Amino acid sequence: MDLFLKIIIQTIIAFFAILFLTRILGKQQIAQLTFYEYINGITFGSIAATMATDTSQKIWEHLTGLVVFAILTGLMSYISMKNRIAKKIINGEPVIVIQDGKILEGNLRKMRLELDELMAELRSKDIFSAGDVKIGIIEPSGEISALLKEEFMPLTKKDIGIKGDSKGINIELIIDGQLIYNNLQDIGLTAKWLIQELKKQKVNGIKEVAYASINDKQELYIDLYHDNIKDMIDASDEEIPFSMNTIGKKK
Incomplete structure (x- = not known):
């Protein structure tokens, strides 16, 4: 009986510990998790499960391991937010696998992705x-993002007889207040030009920009x-700043 009671107590502690720690670490949709984050989540859950059912060790020993793992996870997340190079190492980076309708098999091999998986x-x-991409x-x-060729886009300008140029894919210039020099050089622009453009829009410096x-x-x-x-709209269910009846009505 004492064993069952101990397991119940440990399970309750494990439940609230993982609830508290995951709330601190933040949340993300499963489909948006990187491979590192996915494995990290499995390990986190495994420690909590052991904490709930292992009666051979004291509860605080398991709790210490869980807290230390959570601290390390939070630390890596903070570093990846502050340093773009570290973010690339930890989470990886996007890879182009199709360009102008042509599959880049070399990049597919780097991603360890089969052609049938890509087509799926x-x-x-x-x-x-x-060929439409x-x-x-x-x-x-691991998700794929695709920009269709203009003639294959739903209800394109071509369909209604209006000729227009595609804007193409956007090139990232600033991420988390850090200037991406390589991208600027690739498109023949300079940091000086970008700073001048920011000033035109009343932005004093690159550090003020989250994304450009x-x-x-x-x-x-x-x-x-x-x-x-x-x-600012609050997405919580505590207070809704407007009702469905007011949507679309003019002030």
């Missing part, structure tokens, strides 16, 4: 031919750390 991923996006990218999570990208027409997209949104 495309079909899950309602794309049944790699302008750019296909395997994300660090540019398309083929040199149209900049800039997202600041401080967005100055007056009516």
